[in-house]
């Protein structure tokens with residue numbers, strides 16, 4: 468297919484992890500930097516090799532400063548299903564685009580990258596020698612070359628069926644690597660303040676990318692916990708704030724989540740976490756507050772709301788209650804403990820979250836959150852809906868054989884009006900959506916069944 472003359476072709480080498488999250492990440496980042504996916508590019512599914520057509524190398528570089536799903540990007544000079552096809556495609560690549568990187572004053576090296584096969588040194592040398600028809604005039608420098616070129620060979624996805632010859636071969640000029648190293652440098656294992664449900668670093672960065680978080684944004688997490696999601700947004704230059712119903716979490720008090728440590732230390736809190744990464748200047752504040760009763764003045768303040776609400780598995784779903792809401796039977800009994808918190812049904816929680824996002828996001832701002840689902844009963848209709856929010860992506864992460872959580876990204880497309888508050892109750896989505904209420908019971912019943920099954924099979 469001929470490309471519009473304003474577009475150049477780039478090759479993305481994608482990481483083979485969190486496959487479903489990759490396309491929404493790359494699309495969100497491209498839309499942030501002025502690029503776009505064309506529909507034919509959406510068919511790459513599980514492959515680690517994606518061809519991108521975008522207007523400039525600057526967009527490709529910006530993309531790599533943000534992505535944790537892509538490993539590297541290359542300017543694509545040629546592509547084929549066989550060496551012959553690759554060579555003829557390379558011969559068609561405009562020489563004037565190659566020359567600036569091949570002239571006699573330059574240094575270079577050629578690397579071979581294979582997916583699903585290992586080549587011998589001899590095979591690698593053979594492939595490099597076969598490229599001598601390209602007008603390389605510079606000197607080879609293996610240690611510190613000015614330009615790195617790569618031959619990338621794709622042997623498919625099945626490790627049990629590795630073909631003799633690659634399905635696809637690419638040749639390109641390396642431009643930049645992505646941000647995979649953030650997964651290690653921000654690892655929860657080395658973090659100052661953590662809790663039982665601290666969000667994994669890689670997923671936190673993916674969420675910030677799905678949320679199109681950018682410099683000087685204001686990002687809010689209404690279920691902030693230990694602030695894992697704030698850290699990722701602050702890393703991308705956003706000012707961050709959050710709320711949590713749990714006083715101890717907000718104030719860094721109470722029991723520690725680390726093994727070999729009983730109580731949280733004096734400076735175990737969200738601010739200290741940001742300080743650990745040199746991001747303290749992005750800390751606005753965190754407050755004790757119940758997400759079911761937001762105490763914000765009316766208005767659109769947030770560029771993004773990025774959050775991981777409780778599912779009731781490792782932390783409870785709670786909301787503050789009043790005397791009026793306490794069932795009469797409890798009230799009558801003089802010895803019974805008067806609860807200060809009531810259970811918070813999941814469907815109510817998502818209903819409140821979407822309404823809150825519709826009211827407080829700026830137009831074009833994004834809500835990114837996790838929705839727990841019981842997979843045997845899940846249908847797309849269950850995903851909560853709101854007239855002001857458009858669904859951008861919905862990606863699954865499996866938790867067990869019958870439960871998963873879905874990363875939902877929505878964008879505010881319409882200003883909030885009072886009548887929007889309940890309009891989604893009238894939609895077809897509302898009934899299936901109430902099915903979330905029993906997620907906790909289904910989760911545990913499933914776990915119980917699985918343990919029973921495992922025990923039974925181990926006795927057999």
Ligand SMILES: C[S@@+](CC[C@H](N)C(=O)[O-])C[C@H]1O[C@@H](n2cnc3c(N)ncnc32)[C@H](O)[C@@H]1O
Pocket residue numbers: 662664665666689690691692693694695696710711712713716756757758759774775776777778782783784785786787811
């Ligand atoms: C899954 S955890 C969030 C973890 C967080 N992303 C992190 O990295 O630590 C959910 C949090 O929601 C809080 N929570 C539960 N019910 C709440 C409510 N009604 N309002 C605000 N926070 C609530 C819990 O105390 C818990 O800290």
